[in-house]
Amino acid sequence: MNLETNSTAGGVDMRALHEDFREAALEARSSYRAACLLVRLLNGETEASFSVTDREGLAVLLESIQGRLELSIQGLGVTAQVLGMPDAWELMH
Secondary structure (H helix, E strand, O other): OOOOOOHHHOOOOHHHHHHHHHHHHHHHHHHHHHHHHHHHHHOOOOOOOOOHHHHHHHHHHHHHHHHHHHHHHHHHHHHHHHOOOOOHHHHHO
């Protein structure tokens, strides 16, 4: 696929689209990893200085965010494959 022009894309700048996608994917992946770390901290898998009640409430909240980010990352991975990005797997994992 030519990244400059694509007759099926209606004149869309595929290079810019790929770059925007790459930025969104990296942000989502970074947020997901941060949420995973906080969930581990709050579940007591690593030392944390929160009360038990604080940890339980924050863990529930972060698990919800983690689940949404996981779905986002999966969707971005599928989108990357559809866009024909050869580094889709490495970008999203």
